[in-house]
Amino acid sequence: MALYKTQAIVLKSMNLSESDRLVTFLTEDHGKVKCVAKGARKAKNCFWGSLEPMTQIHLIYFGKENQSLYRLNQSDIIESFQSIREDFAKLYTGIYFLELIDSMILEGHSDKHIYNLLQQTLTAVRQQSELGSLIRLFEIRLLSLSGYKPQIDHCIVCKTISENGIFRFSYIQNGIICKNCCNRVPTDIQFTTGTRNYIKKLLEVEIKNCGRIKIPKNQEGEVEKVTHRLVLSHLGREPKSYPFIKTMAQLI
Numbered sequence: 001m002a003l004y005k006t007q008a009i010v011l012k013s014m015n016l017s018e019s020d021r022l023v024t025f026l027t028e029d030h031g032k033v034k035c036v037a038k039g040a041r042k043a044k045n046c047f048w049g050s051l052e053p054m055t056q057i058h059l060i061y062f063g064k065e066n067q068s069l070y071r072l073n074q075s076d077i078i079e080s081f082q083s084i085r086e087d088f089a090k091l092y093t094g095i096y097f098l099e100l101i102d103s104m105i106l107e108g109h110s111d112k113h114i115y116n117l118l119q120q121t122l123t124a125v126r127q128q129s130e131l132g133s134l135i136r137l138f139e140i141r142l143l144s145l146s147g148y149k150p151q152i153d154h155c156i157v158c159k160t161i162s163e164n165g166i167f168r169f170s171y172i173q174n175g176i177i178c179k180n181c182c183n184r185v186p187t188d189i190q191f192t193t194g195t196r197n198y199i200k201k202l203l204e205v206e207i208k209n210c211g212r213i214k215i216p217k218n219q220e221g222e223v224e225k226v227t228h229r230l231v232l233s234h235l236g237r238e239p240k241s242y243p244f245i246k247t248m249a250q251l252i
């Protein structure tokens with residue numbers, strides 16, 4: 001038996017039996033981990049409040065190395081992100097981030113950058129009201145960290161550096177196709193230089209400053225067609241929480 005201590009963020013929590021819960025964490029040091037929290041459903045238990053989705057905790061768990069299910073030993077709250085839960089638009093944004101991580105990251109795949117991405121974007125969601133750019137930033141960076149960074153600097157076939165103008169993009173090739181190559185390689189969408197530059201900024205900006213890069217309203221749809229559509233191609237389905245985000249965006 002090994003004992004593991006690490007920071008973690010709760011991805012999801014479900015009832016396992018009358019007294020126990022099954023909790024999925026993204027840990028800082030060991031990637032995605034599932035733990036049984038014994039007695040977590042009882043009224044007075046030491047895990048109270050710390051196993052809600054989005055909560056960042058100090059986690060201690062134990063079990064045999066490389067097993068699929070561990071036992072939760074201790075969880076102490078670092079940051080509850082309570083203010084996110086009190087605002088529906090922020091809540092669904094946070095839930096969408098958790099769902100993407102849970103769907104796209106396999107257990108056993110450990111990457112501190114993915115943990116930092118989730119921790120820093122949740123912090124930014126708590127602090128700022130402009131959520132659209134954070135959603136696009138999270139999508140494109142999670143894709144990049146998972147090995148699916150789109151090629152938007154040069155043609156993916158002939159490596160020609162694209163000139164300013166219209167960019168043709170292929171979801172299957174995950175990159176731009178130049179004017180000469182698009183006769184041989186089918187493309188799915190076109191977007192402008194402004195959209196290409198905005199996506200590049202999303203990949204480079206410090207997350208806490210994401211709110212400063214404003215996207216013109218007429219380009220929002222173009223950026224979504226690249227980043228969200230790539231998420232769909234990768235997952236093969238629409239994340240359950242995404243329609244709620246769209247609904248909230250229309251209400252605001």
Ligand SMILES: [Zn+2]
Binds near residue numbers: 155179
């Ligand atoms: Zn080309």
